[in-house]
Amino acid sequence: MGLARPKQYLPLRGRTLIEWSLAPFLDCGWIDGVVVALAKSDNEFARLPVARHPKIVIAQGGGARADSVMAGLEAVAEKTRTLAAAVQVLVHDAARPCLDWADLDRLRDEADDQHGGLLALPMSDTLKKAKQNKVKETVDRAFYWRAQTPQLFRLDLLTSALRECSERSLQVTDEASAMECAGYEPRLVRGRESNLKVTYPEDLVLADFWLQRQELQP
Numbered sequence: 001m002g003l004a005r006p007k008q009y010l011p012l013r014g015r016t017l018i019e020w021s022l023a024p025f026l027d028c029g030w031i032d033g034v035v036v037a038l039a040k041s042d043n044e045f046a047r048l049p050v051a052r053h054p055k056i057v058i059a060q061g062g063g064a065r066a067d068s069v070m071a072g073l074e075a076v077a078e079k080t081r082t083l084a085a086a087v088q089v090l091v092h093d094a095a096r097p098c099l100d101w102a103d104l105d106r107l108r109d110e111a112d113d114q115h116g117g118l119l120a121l122p123m124s125d126t127l128k129k130a131k132q133n134k135v136k137e138t139v140d141r142a143f144y145w146r147a148q149t150p151q152l153f154r155l156d157l158l159t160s161a162l163r164e165c166s167e168r169s170l171q172v173t174d175e176a177s178a179m180e181c182a183g184y185e186p187r188l189v190r191g192r193e194s195n196l197k198v199t200y201p202e203d204l205v206l207a208d209f210w211l212q213r214q215e216l217q218p
């Protein structure tokens with residue numbers, strides 16, 4: 001974003017971006033708790049009203065996404081230690097504030113018990129493989145999807161997959177990649193364009209638009 005302030009604390013339709021990202025999980029009846037992984041230096045989250053929500057637990061995040069996720073998983077394991085049944089976890093980006101609530105239910109219903117699943121979008125443009133800015137090949141778009149979050153996995157399987165990646169010094173940019181490295185085939189559950197990751201300043205305008213649309217829905 002090129003701003004001094006971390007993007008998750010930018011204002012968006014009367015709240016901060018992270019509050020929008022958390023809302024579907026906090027309001028969802030079948031989600032028992034929400035772990036927020038915060039940078040060690042973070043002093044903004046505690047000032048938000050949402051910080052006092054009874055479902056929220058804080059974990060200290062790490063230098064890379066996988067480190068933050070691992071810290072979150074450890075906090076979940078701590079909370080659920082006495083449960084006999086397999087615990088499922090959803091991992092979501094703080095930078096995706098427009099998740100449609102219905103997609104959470106679909107992900108739960110369509111994800112595979114062992115392999116897990118993730119929201120993702122098929123490609124709608126023709127895809128070029130390039131070197132610098134010269135086209136080398138046109139590739140079959142049917143083989144490619146854009147990964148989103150949330151991503152849903154069994155706590156024990158995701159934990160060991162991330163541990164394995166760390167031991168092999170493999171850097172993964174999402175949790176499905178860790179599961180893939182461990183031999184699983186996570187299921188792709190069709191998401192929506194509105195579930196964008198706020199990355200560039202213009203994405204905030206789009207996020208505002210999608211949230212307004214969601215508010216207007218009956």
Ligand SMILES: Nc1ccn([C@@H]2O[C@H](COP(=O)(O)OP(=O)(O)OP(=O)(O)O)[C@@H](O)[C@H]2O)c(=O)n1
Nearest residue numbers: 001037061062063064065068092093094095199
């Ligand atoms: N050390 C990190 C880095 C990222 N994340 C999570 O991963 C999400 C997606 O990462 P992204 O938004 O791409 O974060 P950055 O790479 O920090 O942002 P940017 O691409 O804008 O630099 C973040 O929203 C955050 O929830 C995390 O938990 N811990």
Ligand SMILES: C[C@](O)(CO)[C@H](O)COP(=O)(O)O
Nearest residue numbers: 065093147148149173174197
């Ligand atoms: C997890 C993710 O949102 C899937 O698209 C994405 O990989 C996170 O962003 P990053 O830039 O790779 O951290």
